[in-house]
Amino acid sequence: MADDSHIEPRLLSGKAAAAYCSVTLxxxxxxxxxxxxxxPVIGRRWDKRAIDQMLDKLSGIEAPSGPAEEENPFEKWMREDAMRRGGT
Structure with a gap:
């Protein structure tokens, strides 16, 4: 039989969610x-990832919703040059 004692639960009770955030219930x-x-997502259970996501948002460290696409310097120059010339 597998030892499940090392598995950290993803769903938390209200008491556990409060403790996770270091606040009272x-x-x-x-x-x-x-x-x-x-x-809560199921009954009176909270998803730890949703809690983390809300904390990230409140902290201002929320990750972008989509993949980050960086504009290379040439593309940036082309876009800015087009704007200067009145293009789109």
Missing amino acids: NTWSKWVTAGLMPK
Whole structure:
């Protein structure tokens, strides 16, 4: 039989979610009601990844939603030159 003791749960109870965020259950409930934290996904369980995503957003470190496409210097020059000339 496999040893599952090392598996970290993804779904958290309200108490565990509050502890994960280092706040009281009362504060956690207020955050959820205010929309600062996600609503539970299944019954009274919160998705840890959704919590992390909300914390990232609140912290201003939210990752871009799509793949980052960097403009190379030539493309940037072409775009800026077209703008200077009144093109699109």
